[in-house]
Amino acid sequence: MGILQFDNYIQLCILLFFIGSIIALGLNKKARLCNYVSNGISIIATALLAFASIMQIMGGKDVIKLSLLKSTLPFIRLEMTIDGLSAIFLLILSLLTICVSTYSIGYISSYYGKRNVGLFYFLYMSFILSMIFVFTSSNAVFFYIVWEGMALLSYFLVIYESERSENRQAGTLYIVMTHIGTAFLLIGIMISYSYTNSFDLFGSSDAIPAGAKNVIFIMYLLGFGTKAGAIPLHIWLPYAHPAAPSNVSALMSGIMIKTAVYGLIRFVMGFLGLQEAWWGILIIIIGIVSAVLGVAYAMMETDIKRILAYSSVENMGIILLGLGVSFTALAYGNLLVGQLALIASILHTLNHALFKGGLFLGAGSVHYATGTKDIEKLGGLIKKMPISALLVLCFSLAVSSIVPFNGFIGEWLTMQSIFASVAHGKHGINILLILGVAALGLAGALAAACFVRFFGISFLGIERSEHALKAEEVPRSMNIAMGILALICLSIGIFPLVAIKLIDRASYGLLGSSILDQIQGGFLVSWYSMEFTSNRISSFEILAVLVVIILLSLLALRVLGGKYIERRYGTWDCGFEALNSRMQYTATGFSKPIRIIFRILFRPSRKRSTKGGTAYYPETIEYTVDSESVFEKYIYKPVFVRARIWSRRTKFTVQTGNIHNYLTYIFITVIVLMAYNSFI
Amino acid sequence: MSSLFDILSVMILLSSFVLMANKRIKSYIKTFRIQSLLIAIVAGILGIQLIINEGRVDVLIVCIIIVLLKVIYIPNLLRRTYLGVEHRVEKDFIWNIPILVLICCGLVVFIYFSITAIEGISEDISTIQLVNSVSVVLIGLFFMISRKKAIGLIIGFLELENGIFVTAMFATDGMPFIVDLGIFIDMLTAVMIMGVMVFRISDKFDTINIDELNKLKG
Numbered sequence: 001m002g003i004l005q006f007d008n009y010i011q012l013c014i015l016l017f018f019i020g021s022i023i024a025l026g027l028n029k030k031a032r033l034c035n036y037v038s039n040g041i042s043i044i045a046t047a048l049l050a051f052a053s054i055m056q057i058m059g060g061k062d063v064i065k066l067s068l069l070k071s072t073l074p075f076i077r078l079e080m081t082i083d084g085l086s087a088i089f090l091l092i093l094s095l096l097t098i099c100v101s102t103y104s105i106g107y108i109s110s111y112y113g114k115r116n117v118g119l120f121y122f123l124y125m126s127f128i129l130s131m132i133f134v135f136t137s138s139n140a141v142f143f144y145i146v147w148e149g150m151a152l153l154s155y156f157l158v159i160y161e162s163e164r165s166e167n168r169q170a171g172t173l174y175i176v177m178t179h180i181g182t183a184f185l186l187i188g189i190m191i192s193y194s195y196t197n198s199f200d201l202f203g204s205s206d207a208i209p210a211g212a213k214n215v216i217f218i219m220y221l222l223g224f225g226t227k228a229g230a231i232p233l234h235i236w237l238p239y240a241h242p243a244a245p246s247n248v249s250a251l252m253s254g255i256m257i258k259t260a261v262y263g264l265i266r267f268v269m270g271f272l273g274l275q276e277a278w279w280g281i282l283i284i285i286i287g288i289v290s291a292v293l294g295v296a297y298a299m300m301e302t303d304i305k306r307i308l309a310y311s312s313v314e315n316m317g318i319i320l321l322g323l324g325v326s327f328t329a330l331a332y333g334n335l336l337v338g339q340l341a342l343i344a345s346i347l348h349t350l351n352h353a354l355f356k357g358g359l360f361l362g363a364g365s366v367h368y369a370t371g372t373k374d375i376e377k378l379g380g381l382i383k384k385m386p387i388s389a390l391l392v393l394c395f396s397l398a399v400s401s402i403v404p405f406n407g408f409i410g411e412w413l414t415m416q417s418i419f420a421s422v423a424h425g426k427h428g429i430n431i432l433l434i435l436g437v438a439a440l441g442l443a444g445a446l447a448a449a450c451f452v453r454f455f456g457i458s459f460l461g462i463e464r465s466e467h468a469l470k471a472e473e474v475p476r477s478m479n480i481a482m483g484i485l486a487l488i489c490l491s492i493g494i495f496p497l498v499a500i501k502l503i504d505r506a507s508y509g510l511l512g513s514s515i516l517d518q519i520q521g522g523f524l525v526s527w528y529s530m531e532f533t534s535n536r537i538s539s540f541e542i543l544a545v546l547v548v549i550i551l552l553s554l555l556a557l558r559v560l561g562g563k564y565i566e567r568r569y570g571t572w573d574c575g576f577e578a579l580n581s582r583m584q585y586t587a588t589g590f591s592k593p594i595r596i597i598f599r600i601l602f603r604p605s606r607k608r609s610t611k612g613g614t615a616y617y618p619e620t621i622e623y624t625v626d627s628e629s630v631f632e633k634y635i636y637k638p639v640f641v642r643a644r645i646w647s648r649r650t651k652f653t654v655q656t657g658n659i660h661n662y663l664t665y666i667f668i669t670v671i672v673l674m675a676y677n678s679f680i
Numbered sequence: 681m682s683s684l685f686d687i688l689s690v691m692i693l694l695s696s697f698v699l700m701a702n703k704r705i706k707s708y709i710k711t712f713r714i715q716s717l718l719i720a721i722v723a724g725i726l727g728i729q730l731i732i733n734e735g736r737v738d739v740l741i742v743c744i745i746i747v748l749l750k751v752i753y754i755p756n757l758l759r760r761t762y763l764g765v766e767h768r769v770e771k772d773f774i775w776n777i778p779i780l781v782l783i784c785c786g787l788v789v790f791i792y793f794s795i796t797a798i799e800g801i802s803e804d805i806s807t808i809q810l811v812n813s814v815s816v817v818l819i820g821l822f823f824m825i826s827r828k829k830a831i832g833l834i835i836g837f838l839e840l841e842n843g844i845f846v847t848a849m850f851a852t853d854g855m856p857f858i859v860d861l862g863i864f865i866d867m868l869t870a871v872m873i874m875g876v877m878v879f880r881i882s883d884k885f886d887t888i889n890i891d892e893l894n895k896l897k898g
Contacts, residue, residue, distance in 0.1 A: 659833070660774075663825045670818065671790070678797035 009052035010082065011066065014132065016045035021125040028118020035108050038121035042101040042128065049132070050094035053087040057506050065138070081138035081202060084506035085270070089135045089262050091502070092350050095488065096254045096357045097128055099481040103361050104247045106475030107368060120160060124248065127153040134259050140189045140199040147185070147259075151178045154256060157248045158240050170239035177236040181226025188219030188267075205272050213272055217279050220267050221286075228260035230320060231290040232631045234313045238297075241312070242305035242373065246364025249305060253312045254357035258349050261319055265342075269327065270510060280327030281429065287324050288436055290317030291443040296598055298450045299591045300627050304363045304373045307454055308356065311399060314443055315352040319345050321436055322414040328429065329421050330511075337424060339507060339515050341417035346503045348410030351492065355398035355407055358485040362392035365478055366458065369471040375587045377465040378458040384471040387479045389459045394486040396455045398493070400448035404543045406492035406499075412537060413500075415440055446594070453590045462581040494540050588625055595627065602627035682806055685722065685850070689812040692718050692846060693788070696819045696839060700784055700826075701777055703770045705762050708835045709755050715839065716750035719846055726854060738857035739849075745864055754838065754871055761875045762831060765882045773826055780826055787822065788815045809850040816843030828889055830878045834871065841867055 020041035027034035056064060068078035082090070104124075111117050130153055133146035155178075159171035193199060195208040208216070222233070229237040237257075241249045268279065294313030301307045322345030330338035365388045366381065367373050382389040398405035401412075415437060422433050463469045473479075492499045504516045570579055595604050604627045612619030695715040702708055720743055727740030773780065792811045820840030824833050845863070848855050 660825050660828070663821065667818070667821050667825060670821070674791070674794040678794040 009048045010064070010080075010136075013045045013049040013052070014068075014129065016041055016048075017125050017129040017132070020045070021122045021129070024118050024121035024125060026118070028116055031112045031117040032109075034118050034121060035105060035112075038125065039101045039105050042125055043098055046094040046097040046101070046128075049090055050098065053082075053090040053094065054502070056082055056087040057084055057091070057502055063509070066136075076141065077139060078142050079138045080133070080136040082136050084509040085262070085265060086135050088346060088350075088503055088506035089258065090132065092258065092353045093128070093131055093135065093255050096251065096353050096485075099485045100247050100250050100254075100357065100361070101481075102484070103250075103364070103478050103481035106478040107245075107247055107364055109475065110368060115160075120157075120245075123153055123157050123160070127157060127248075127251070131255060131259065135262055138201050140193070140201055143201065144182075144186060144189060147263075148182060150256065150259070151175070151182065154244075154248075154252055157252075158244045160245055160248070161243070166239075167243040170236075170243035174236040174240040177226055177233070181223045181233070183223075184219045184226075185223030185263075188216045188223060191216050191219070192271075201266060201271055203271070208272075210275060213275060217268060217272060217276075220264065220272075221279075221282065224260040224263040224267075225286065226260075227263070228257055228316045228320065229290075229313050230286050230316060231293050231313060232635055234290070234294070235632055235636060237313060238301070238306045238309040241309035241360075242303055246305070246360055246367060249308075250357040250360035250364070253309065253360055254353040257312065257316060258319075258353060260316075261323065261345070261349050264323060265510070269330070269342075274327050274331040277328050277331040277429070280324045280329070280331055281432065283320050283324030283327060284432060284436055285324075287317045287319070287321030288439040290314065291321060292317070292439050292446075293601070295443050295446040295450055296594070296601055297629070299446060299453070299594050300602060302374055302376050302587050304366060304375055304454070304458065305360070307375075307450065308359050308363060311359075311447065311450065312352075312356055314447060315348070315356065315399075318411060318414060318440065318443065319348050319352065321345075321440065322348060322417060325414075325417050325421055325433070325436070329417075329424070332424070332426075334421070334424050335511065335513055336515055337417060337421045339504075339511050339513060340413070340420060342507055342511070343500060343503045343515070344410060344413035344417050346507070347413060347496075347499055350499060350503070351398070351406040351410045351489070354485055354489050354492070355395045355405070358395040358482055358489065359392065359399065361478070361482050361485070362388060362395060365392075365474045365482070366471075368474050368478070370467040372465070372467040375454065375458045378463075378468045379461045379465075379581060379584065380459075380463040380468055381471055382459040384468075385473045388474055388482070391479065391482040391486050392459065393455060394489060395482075396451040398489045400451045401444050402448070403539050403546070404490060404493050406489045406496070408539065409493060409496040409499075411440060411444060449594065453587060457585070457587045457590065461584045462579065464581045464584075494543065496539065595625070601630070603630070684725065686806055686808055688718060688722050688725075689809040689846070689850065692722075692842075693812040693815055693819075696816045696823075696843075697781060697784060699835070699839060700780055700819060700823055703777065705768060705770065705829075705831055706759075708832065709758050709762065712758075712835055712838060713751055713755045715842055716746060716755075719842055720746040720751060722846065723849065723854075726849060730854065736854070738860075739854040742854070742857070742860050745861075749864060749868065750838075750842070754868075757871065757875055758831070758834065761878055764879060765831075770827060770829055770832060772828055774828075775826070780822075784815075784819050784822065787818050788812075791815050791818065806850075810847065813843055813847040813850055816840075816846060819843075830874070830881055830889075834874045834878070837874075838867070838871065 020038055023041070024034055024038045027037060063081050063083040066080040066082070068080065108117060108120065111120070127150065130146050130150040134143065134150055137143040137146055152175075155171055155175045158174055159167055161167050162171075189199070191212060192205065192208060195212060196203060196205060197207075205213070226233040226236075241253055244252060264283075268274070274280070291314050294310050294315075294317055298307050298310030298314065301310060322341050326338045326341035326345060329335075329341060363373065365385070366378065369381070369385055369388075370378060372378070394405065398407040401407040401410075418433050418437050418440070422430050501516060504514055508514055570577070573579055595602050604625055606623065606625045609622045610618035610620070611622070692715060695711060695718060699708065699711045699715070702711060723739060723743035723746055727737070727743050730736040730739050775783075788811070791814050795811050795814060796807060817840055820836050820838075820843050823839060824836030827833060827836060841863075845860075854860075
């Protein structure tokens with residue numbers, strides 16, 4: 001019986017990752033072998049993990065408790081508890097990791113002989129292991145340790161290509177921001193410990209007074225918000241994601257920033273309990289701002305991975321919006337809406353992990369094939385790498401929430417939960433919630449525009465540079481990995497109730513109820529529509545109608561139009577036959593209307609300079625557009641400048657290098673402490 | 681017997697005032713030798729008392745070690761160091777000597793108030809002994825601050841250590857032997873290293889002025 005229990009699978013998975021990371025270090029001289037062995041181990045381990053977590057979700061309502069290390073030292077106990085919430089996040093992690101590991105077999109092959117592959121896999125596998133621990137740890141000390149470990153390991157992965165100075169700078173920015181976040185987290189944990197005298201995450205928080213709970217909530221929000229990349233704490237994200245190797249940025253964007261969602265649910269909803277409605281409202285506001293501004297900034301970028309990074313900010317905004325609605329509804333005691341919003345939020349977390357992971361892998365493929373990440377230098381890749389292009393198109397549709405894909409389901413459910421909570425809500429909040437619906441719509445539309453630009457500029461048209469000309473299809477394993485992800489995206493889109501049922505069961509442990517009956521439709525038979533408060537949708541039906549319409553119109557054309565002659569020549573050529581790549585839209589040009597409309601946000605500045613020739617016939621014209629980032633300029637830069645000036649000043653007054661000054665500090669400290677002891 | 685210890689502790693405190701008022705390095709070493717001798721006497725009396733009452737010999741051994749180490753060996757070592765460098769008289773203080781001595785008086789008063797405010801000090805320990813010995817600690821630290829030459833810092837450090845030792849002895853009737861032994865070895869190492877360092881500083885910079893170390897910072 002022992003071997004069949006799920007906790008053994010999880011222990012085995014942890015053991016495999018641990019051994020695998022050490023083997024990877026040992027094999028660093030044999031890059032090819034190391035590549036295959038490491039990815040093989042991580043695929044097997046995560047497959048076990050996926051199986052165990054599905055079984056845990058489906059199997060029952062009791063939790064698995066594991067203990068890795070018991071020591072006599074106070075508080076140092078590495079204990080793991082896997083309930084439904086942990087299991088669903090473990091499932092997301094393992095689904096993505098299986099694909100990313102498959103992808104890495106091809107992607108890392110370009111590193112042979114150039115970089116230390118063994119070190120890479122050591123960091124990669126330890127990083128995944130640390131995330132498993134984050135999702136399962138059951139006491140706050142252990143959580144804090146693995147959270148910090150996760151941050152450090154991902155930092156080393158970000159600066160893995162450390163010979164380029166911008167990568168090192170991105171890494172430094174990342175580590176500074178994440179440490180600031182972790183500091184807030186630590187403050188929150190310590191305050192709650194000071195009242196409860198326990199670090200147990202599953203314990204009771206009754207001993208904490210209401211005022212302190214508010215403070216703790218703010219600390220957790222700042223701490224997890226930094227990791228989530230919520231605006232205005234997002235600034236590390238667009239630097240760190242492009243710097244990391246693509247398979248790592250897929251993991252970072254796909255799952256690492258989701259640890260913040262897990263943390264918010266576990267610490268705030270699970271541990272603190274939702275006592276005040278304004279907690280949720282604050283999260284809603286942050287979510288709205290992140291969703292709209294994130295995608296708006298994505299529109300302005302020309303680096304593929306920076307576009308994707310800003311799009312992650314947007315999607316985290318949508319997830320936070322759902323979470324905020326859930327928190328507010330639960331604080332008002334509206335269990336149904338609260339759970340619907342929670343499910344929507346977790347579902348979008350799952351979806352975003354899948355399609356954003358896929359998009360980052362796609363960006364990796366483009367970089368692998370062309371050697372550049374600048375979309376102004378790409379173009380025409382659909383002819384060179386058709387399979388990758390098709391898969392990236394699938395993910396782009398998913399992220400723009402177009403119907404047969406999963407992105408739509410998450411956003412639809414979030415919207416439904418907002419509508420439902422408008423029906424039950426109070427006046428002030430209703431205005432905010434309606435604003436939330438509008439913001440969600442705007443973000444969706446902008447995301448669609450952004451990904452039209454992303455896909456159109458980089459994959460369609462004519463090659464804009466040598467980089468794009470020499471592109472070839474990437475190794476098969478990379479396309480297989482992306483194909484699996486696309487397939488999962490599509491199947492969740494068509495059969496959403498499978499995913500919703502899983503998440504519903506997973507959230508049972510937290511809320512103690514199930515809303516599956518409220519959503520009509522059944523398991524695997526999703527041509528039944530999803531229905532909630534008389535709003536219904538069936539993506540299967542929509543897909544069927546779409547297919548029928550397209551087939552019918554093609555048929556009609558064929559029948560009505562009669563026989564036609566097929567000719568093949570360059571699109572828009574019109575017999576001119578001298579089209580070149582400079583006649584196409586540039587990425588900057590494409591986003592110009594948006595830039596003009598949202599001028600107040602981007603504050604664009606443009607510069608045109610001509611050179612040579614006469615005034616009317618210059619030889620070269622240079623046109624550059626800059627949009628300044630408001631948050632960096634008006635929030636971070638002043639703080640940074642102040643801190644730098646202050647620390648420079650104090651460096652010479654406090655740290656003089658004079659031994660007498662140092663002795664005086666000790667002396668004064670002793671005197672003050674004695675005075676404190678005796679007179680206060 | 682308690683009054684004898686009271687007198688001795690006052691004398692130890694007095695010796696640290698004398699030390700503060702000195703400006704010749706030769707007399708620093710002499711004063712330190714006297715202070716250590718007083719501590720050895722305290723340890724000796726306490727040791728004999730403990731042999732008679734409880735049969736413990738360790739405090740007497742500590743007394744012998746103090747005589748060997750602090751009364752004979754370390755002062756001689758410092759004397760040799762002092763002969764090796766050209767510097768004889770301390771000239772520049774942060775404040776002049778009367779002000780320094782007045783500050784030390786203020787310190788003792790402050791510590792009196794501070795120590796008497798502590799609740800739970802057991803009745804059988806005379807508060808005055810504790811006040812005096814803690815004062816020696818802080819005056820030692822203050823001595824280190826007020827002197828600019830390296831040798832002054834070493835003396836200040838040793839005085840501080842004496843103060844801690846006396847405090848421990850008064851408060852606990854002799855610490856565990858192993859702890860005392862550890863402290864002695866630490867101190868011996870520190871003094872030897874610092875003695876060597878003074879030579880090196882003197883060689884390198886032609887002075888033993890500690891301010892020269894400011895240049896070392898990054």
